[in-house]
Amino acid sequence: MLAPKKVKFRKSQRTDHIRGVATRMNELSFGQYGLKSLEASWVTSRQIEAARRAMSRFIARGGRIWIRIFPDKSITTKGAEMPMGKGKGAVDHYVAVVKPGTMLFEMSGVTPETAREAMDLASFKLPVKTKFIAKQ
Secondary structure, X not given: OOOOOOOOOOOOOOOOOOOOOOOOOOOOOOOOEEEEEOOOEXXXXXXXXXXXXXXXXXXXXXXXXXXXXXXXXXXXXXXXXXXXXXXXXXXXXXXXXXXXXXXXXXXXXXXXXXXXXXXXXXXXXXXXXXXXXXXX
16 A cells, blocks of 8 residues: 655644645646546545456456556544543554546546546545546
8 A cells, every 4th residue: 555655743733624626737748548536535545446456357457547646645543542631642554635627547548438437436435526537
């Protein structure tokens, strides 16, 4: 699963909401087809990996896949029956902050129908509504 090798600060602040639309990573850069987010959410490293595996298995050694998002925000949790206080919990997992318009995955080297079906399978694994994009 994806996680940063090294971070400046181990524990990040938790924000309640994600504002605005994506102004970067919002266009196709590497592949012919892409999966674009229509909502704002945190996407965990497990969800990214599940979507990647779904796409890879469907295209079966044909084509190339690029993951455009990276989980670099740490999420902490405390034990199940911990009392209040005693500081912030330990790092549990990492998430990628996704805004509307962010390109999540890209693909090339396959037919448009295959790419659409693979991206549909990937979108079922993600917590955001998505849209299939093809290069004109």
